[in-house]
Amino acid sequence: MKERLLIALVIVLLSSCREKPSAHSETRNTDDSYSDRTIVGEGLGKRIDSLLSKETAIGFSGSVVVTVSDSVVLQNGYGWTDSLKKNLIKPSTKFYLASTTKGIAGTVALIAQQKGILKTSDSLSMFDENCPTDFRNISIHDMLIHTSGLSSEYDTYGATNRIDNIRLLYKRPLGPKGEFNYSSAGYWLAASIIESSTGITYEEFTRENLFERAKMESTDFWFEADEDNESLFAQKQKKFPPGNLDPNWGYRASGGVTTNIIDLKQYYQTLKGYEILNKESLGNLFGPHKTLGSGTGIGYGWYTTTTSRGTKEVWSRGGESFGHNSAIRWFVEEDVAILILTSCGVIEGNREANRTVSDKIENLIFMVSQGRR
Template identity: 70%
Template sequence: MKENLLMLLLIVILGSCRQKSSVNTQNQYSDSLNNNIIIGKGLGKRIDSLLQKEIVKGFSGSVFVSIKDSVILQKGYGWADSLKTTLIKPSTKFYLASTTKGITGVLTLIAQQKETLNTTDHLSMFYENCPKEFGNLSIHEMLIHTSGLSSEYETYGAINRKDNVELVYKKPLGTKGEFNYSSAGYWLTGAIIEKLSETTYEEFAHKNLFEIAKMKNTDFWFEANEGDKNLFAQKLKKFPPDDLKPNWGYRASGGITTNILDLKHYFQVLTSHQILNKESLGHLFGPHITLKSGIGVGYGWYTTTTPRGTKEVWSRGGESFGHNSAIRWFVDEGVAILILTSCGEIERNREANRTVSDKIEKLIFTAPKSQSN
């Protein structure tokens, strides 16, 4: 009798599960609970079709697209390994490369909101033996690349913070006030965050950003389990062994690893003022200066005007080993395109995040309004 009752209960439970699954398939999105795949009807399917064709051209990566807070697409494409045995999923991890700089900008402004530092503070306030010519460099100038710091430093062997700072001092400054893209300003800003918070850059990021944004799969290059192709997208070439150790060649300017699910969480909490207040978010995006090209410079973020006359805010990065990423937010139109790739350049000597996101943008904004959902 008990066995019959248990069997009856099991049948009811299974029937209930099937009914719920049937209901889900009627929703706006096709959603695989195992792989976190979302493909919206209409526009989502057309973007998916576009990206399937990009695989043939060598594309491998994860993509997230939303329009006015509605998820249109969330999916992985191509292969995580060169032998093509493991498909990329939304859970697959990639290196953010210089998109990390935008995160360092966020962490700096979090520290400013906590009154730990101010972006107008100068380097001499933090280091007693700071050379005179470096002493008047502000955090703000370092973050917008106008401090005069060089674009090239040999810091990949600098394990501790003191060695990193002293290596930067050894190279003469260029012209202050002129834009010169440099990772060194972000290394120094990361060093300041460490010194004032009395913790590591990584610990500060985890506590003040990753945990709040529920970025459970985001960490740093020296923690990456790259041997697991089910977890991590393969590089096109390997790191030198010493580069895999914690060092200042990657800290604060690059080196963060994540997947598209966490990148989505980061973007959503950032743009909804859950991490930074409205004033701080304005400081993050800028623009603080505008280049001759029309690009506005923020703290690891940039602004441009689209051909449609609307505003785009973006952050992107690329590594020589093929991983590259981008966050593109078309503010006025409520569209976000997030992309992580591992295939390097695939078309016209341009990184995949650029070529593929450009095609997605074109498809979205040329689609008839009646087909946009």
């Protein structure tokens, strides 16, 4: 069944290529990969574009990339960056990644491991000999898969240096170690370890070893964001309180990265091509290291699930209270990816736009692959 789906999907793609080969085929190393180029391929690309245009009419605003077997069939923006509808969203428009940032932090930790700087099996006591007794055996691995016992409470917003951040984390009692408890605090602590181990800031290490190597030229951290530029940056549904954009540990590693859909595509394709992480490290990034009762496998800021078609999906997503939300969804065996950045928060019920819209794109792609129009 999986083989038939894949063959059918490839036929759809090849058919589109014959109709208009230059309209949607793009490789990673083209000279214009960082231009504001819109790609709407014949066939499947146009069907998805039509779907997203209808979604825009009922409130969707965001940018989307869809790839099939490494060919880009869609790269486009939809809706407006601002409530006054003065500036259209383009592929270059920037958004907050929200918790999709956690997958970046997991990538950075594994880069540090490949460089021999640390091991994800290292315990906190190796980096802070003064940590409380019950914290001593927490490993970086535990932090990244949310089994460290660290609270899900956001206690360190406002801490402007690493030591203050760690001391604030130590004040909250640990929960049961080994149980899954989604926690941004584990990512703040992992970033603290990366920073202390490398001798440079977490941001510097991330930029040098991931953003620059993956050619993510429009990716920044939240305190660098030019949010007032409505032609460049999708506006939030509500403003941060004064001071929240100042550098602090409340957004490090767990959220706060800003990017556009072109750079998000670079990140995904760089990972998939083993250009940053080797095969073993990529397996550690995606996991699963633990599987929940729901069937969701836990990686380092990434998750695995089984689709209704019985195939494997690897994904990372995040959402913010101010409306920005994002997702990377890779259907591994079918070699299809849906990447989405949005600023419209919840639409069509009580689900974030990245979920509702990417589900509709998924349904369209695989209905087309099976011949149902």
